[in-house]
Amino acid sequence: VSHTNKVRTTVQIHGQRYTVVGKEPSSHIRMVASMVDDKMREIKGKNISLDTSQLAVLTALNIVSEHVKIKEEYEQLLKKLEKEEDNNA
Amino acid sequence: VSHTNKVRTTVQIHGQRYTVVGKEPSSHIRMVASMVDDKMREIKGKNISLDTSQLAVLTALNIVSEHVKIKEEYEQLLKKLEKEEDNNA
Numbered sequence: 001v002s003h004t005n006k007v008r009t010t011v012q013i014h015g016q017r018y019t020v021v022g023k024e025p026s027s028h029i030r031m032v033a034s035m036v037d038d039k040m041r042e043i044k045g046k047n048i049s050l051d052t053s054q055l056a057v058l059t060a061l062n063i064v065s066e067h068v069k070i071k072e073e074y075e076q077l078l079k080k081l082e083k084e085e086d087n088n089a
Numbered sequence: 090v091s092h093t094n095k096v097r098t099t100v101q102i103h104g105q106r107y108t109v110v111g112k113e114p115s116s117h118i119r120m121v122a123s124m125v126d127d128k129m130r131e132i133k134g135k136n137i138s139l140d141t142s143q144l145a146v147l148t149a150l151n152i153v154s155e156h157v158k159i160k161e162e163y164e165q166l167l168k169k170l171e172k173e174e175d176n177n178a
Contacts, residue, residue, distance in 0.1 A: 056145030
């Protein structure tokens with residue numbers, strides 16, 4: 001880690017290399033990249049005619065959909081936890 | 090909703106139309122599509138030279154990164170909640 005706290009990580013997704021610069025550790029970026037790569041392969045398997053940009057957009061769409069659902073669950077859980085803490089106060 | 094429970098929703102992302110078929114309500118798909126579209130525009134603004142497939146892959150990478158982080162928080166919260174419930178039992 002340099003004095004600017006910027007970490008450079010190069011990953012390969014769907015056959016192409018990407019260099020990511022950010023605060024996240026390389027291990028996190030590599031895990032995330034492999035999840036995107038897996039999801040692209042999965043969607044490509046079901047939709048063989050998609051080009052790379054369509055495939056990547058549909059991958060993003062799938063991931064955001066899951067993200068929104070888990071975020072809603074998370075917020076409900078947070079509310080439940082706050083309510084229990086109020087009851088215990 | 091037809092007897093197969095499949096919902097077809099057409100959305101526009103980064104100037105291209107996509108038809109999504111699935112169990113999710115159209116409102117969910119439209120919200121998710123607009124989040125992907127916004128994120129692509131945001132990343133394109135910072136990296137003007139990216140082509141559409143690179144842009145979409147980097148968008149997916151950003152979204153998965155946030156997804157993994159919130160999922161970890163969610164799991165920690167879940168553990169905390171279970172522990173409190175054990176203490177109250």
